[in-house]
Amino acid sequence: MLTSVEDLLEIDDRIASIEGERSELAAQLELARQAAERNSSVERKIGVIASEIGQKATGLDCVRQLKAQYGDLEVLCDLEKLYVRQEEQQVAQERLRQLDDEMSELEQAEPAEISLETFGGLHAELSRIKRVLETSSAVHDKFESLLRSCANEWSNRFNRQLLESKWDTPAFVPISTQTIETLGGMSTMLYRLNELRFTNEEKELWNFKCIANNFTVRFTYHFHDGNFKLETYFKFLNDYLTENLHKCIGIFHDETVGLTKEYVLDQFIDHVLVPIRKEVRSNLIKNDRSIKLALVSQILMTDRNLKKNFHYHGDGLVSLIPAEVWDIWLSHEVNAANRQFQQITKDPKDMEKSATDFVRLLNKIYDSLASFYSFDAESLKRYKLLTCSQIFISLSSAYMDYFLAVDALDEHRTAENELYQTLIKLQNFNVVYRRIFELSQEFVMIQLTEIVNLKEGTKYQSLFQNILEEYKKVIDAEIQPSVVRRIKKLLKESLRNYFKVGTWSTLTRDSSMMSAEIVNAIKLMSRIIRRMDALDIPLEVSLGIKNELLNIIVNYFIESILKLNHFNHAGLKQLEFDFQALKESLNLPENISNYQDRMLAELLKILFAKYDDSCGDFFKSSYIKTSEFSDLRNRLSISVLKDSEIQDALYRVAYGSIV
Structure with missing residues (x-):
């Protein structure tokens, strides 16, 4: 609604604005209409293509023609892969029927007459067919049966040769290298046959089963009645391997087919262990605790021996223990x-x-x-x-x-x-x-x-x-604290008479002998320390105890003797001599530094300064009251004592405790 003159004046502008908005809206509607027509056209075209694919994509050639017409559409690429796979599977099925016929003919022949190359060729084709069909078939089972039949024949021959050769006895003296080559060749052939198997649920390898057969025969012969102690089985095993392992490796290793020396070692031991494992299992199920314990002990020792002395890396026998x-x-x-x-x-x-x-x-x-x-x-x-x-x-x-x-x-x-x-x-x-x-x-x-x-x-x-x-x-x-407390108590008791000495200020000459009253304490400490040093106590613990004892001794000498008595020069010397004698009884290393020990030494330096005329000024009341003792520290090399401790020592001299 127009409500003012200004509205009348702006009416043309408002009309023009509305016309512009109308034109813009019309343009947007036109664009939407064109897009809808295009989408409708695309939908119709997709429908046509889908219908044509549904009608014509009936084979690989048809799919490829459609790809040439419409390009690499995803649905066409998928269809092409599907038809290619179907053709490959049809070819594989046809070839599988042919191989079935070939193997039926081979079944009529003597197993030993079928060459390794024949088996190898059949295996290669059957492997390819299995990959294409993504499953095995009855033909694969027929191949497995034929392979096993041939392997059994060759294994029987190999077993006879191995027994006759006595390769695992001291009597084995090959006539020529040809004997060794023959045995090695038989092993390699059986190993290669074993490699052609499609199913290998059995852990035993045909060639190594034969090689270990001599041990199985001897083991069965020796222990058939089961009246031997368990450890006898394992000793027999150890002796056999000691005698024959390296001989086995030398004869039967063949690097060209993967029979490395390390592999032969592990497989030979694994297969030799077969009758041992059987014996272990039969004993483990017995309701006899002592047998089970003995068996575990023997198994642990045997497996460690195999690992350590024979460098075996297989499962051994420990895995058998439930x-x-x-x-x-x-x-x-x-x-x-x-x-x-x-x-x-x-x-x-x-x-x-x-x-x-x-x-x-x-x-x-x-x-x-x-x-x-x-x-x-x-x-x-x-x-x-x-x-x-x-x-x-x-x-x-x-x-x-x-x-x-x-x-x-x-x-x-x-x-x-x-x-x-x-x-x-x-x-x-x-x-x-x-x-x-x-x-x-x-x-x-x-x-x-x-x-x-x-x-x-x-x-x-x-x-x-x-x-x-x-x-x-x-x-x-x-x-450790109990040791210190007990020694402290004994030491204090032994020093009881020493604490009562009151003649420190009346001694007439410096003594080179310890006071009689301290002899018992020194003997006690020497006895205790000798006993302690003879024990197997860590050095840091021993030194810790001795340092604590030294602290106690220093405290006794300062608090119970020095501060409670008057001394002359000879008395101070005697006190110093006694302290050193008692300290030496601790048998401390010379390079050990103890704070309390240094404190007593510095205290005695100050007291002895009483008898040095050049130090007289240090004992004047005016100097002591300053509590500034740098000159004294430098003169007497004092570094440990606190100023208050220095002041106390100076007052003792000034007040006549040192005469």
Whole structure:
């Protein structure tokens, strides 16, 4: 609606705007109409093409004509591939019928008369046909049967030749290289026949089954009545391989067909193990726990021997042991370990040598499990972890509990004997800790730690991490402090008369002998330190104890003697001499630096300065009150004492404690 003069004035503009919008809309409608016509045309054309393809694409030639007309449409390309495949399958089926007829003729011939080349040609064609048809057929089975029949004939001949040649006995002396070449040639031919099989569910290879036949015959002959001990089977195996393995490799390896020396080694052992495996299986199902345990032990030793001494990389015999037998074995190993542990810890009188016995037990168990740990089978990981937790970690924890509680003292209980018992505990805990740590660094234990970390998302440094931390805590927080406390108590008692000496200011001459009152303390400390140094205690632990004892001695000399008495020059010299004598009883290395020791030495320097006229100004009250002692530090080489400690020493001189 027009509501003002301005609206009337703008009416032409508004009319022009509406006309423009109308023209634009008309143009858009025209474009839409043209697009619709084109789409309708395309749809009609697609319909025509689809109809023509449906009517004419009845064969490969027709499809190719349509492709020439319409181009590489996806549907035409797919149809072409389909018809090509159908033609190939038709050709393959026709050729398969021809091969069936050929093999029917071959079945009438003697198996041994069929050449390897004939089998090779048939195999090549049947392999191609199998790929085309994407399945095997009755003709493939007929080929397999014909191949096996021929292999059986050649295997029987090869077995006779091998037995007659006595190649695996000391009596084998080939007349010529032709004998070896004949045996090797027969093996190679049977191996090549075996390679032509389409199904190979049996692990045995025809040539190696023959080569191992001599062992099977001898094994059956020797052990047919089953009255031999299990270990006899495995000794027989070891002796046979020792005598014949390298001979076998020399005769039967043929690099040209893939019979490498390494391959011959593994396959020969694998096939020799066949009668052993049969014997193992029959014993494993017996309801006799002792037989199963003995069998596991022999299998572990045998497989490790095969791996280590014969460089065998096959499955061996360990894979034959089922989980229920491993459970029996694990229970036996845990119980045996616990029985031996109880034996070495039953008598408190044996506590001193118990660590050596315990470490020997750990080593014995680890050595006995070395064969077991050397195998990487996935099924064994669980049992490796269980041996670690139920034997090594469990025993280590049990030993810690035992040794913390054990008390070997009876009527001989004295403070000094209690100290020696504590020193022995310190030694034994460190000895066992060291062996547990070494055990944790064994390759198998590192592997097991990685397995646990991956499975549980943890970051253990070692499976023994917790038990090692417990041992370390006992050593650092209980045993070592207990040693220091006990020595401190004994030392304080032995110094009781020395603390009462009151003649330090009346001595008339410097002495070159220790005070009589300190002799017992020096003898005590020398005796204790000799005993401690004779024990197997880590150097850092021993030095830590000695340093703490030196700190205690320094504290006694400063707080209980120096600060409570008056001294003249001879008295200070005597005190210094006594301290050095007691310090030497600790048997510390000369290069060890101790803060408290240096502090006492510097304190004595200040007190001795009383008798140096050039140092007189240091003892004046005006100098002492300044608390600025740079000159004194430089003059007397004082670096450890604090200013307050220097001031206290100066006042002692100034007030007459040093006369």
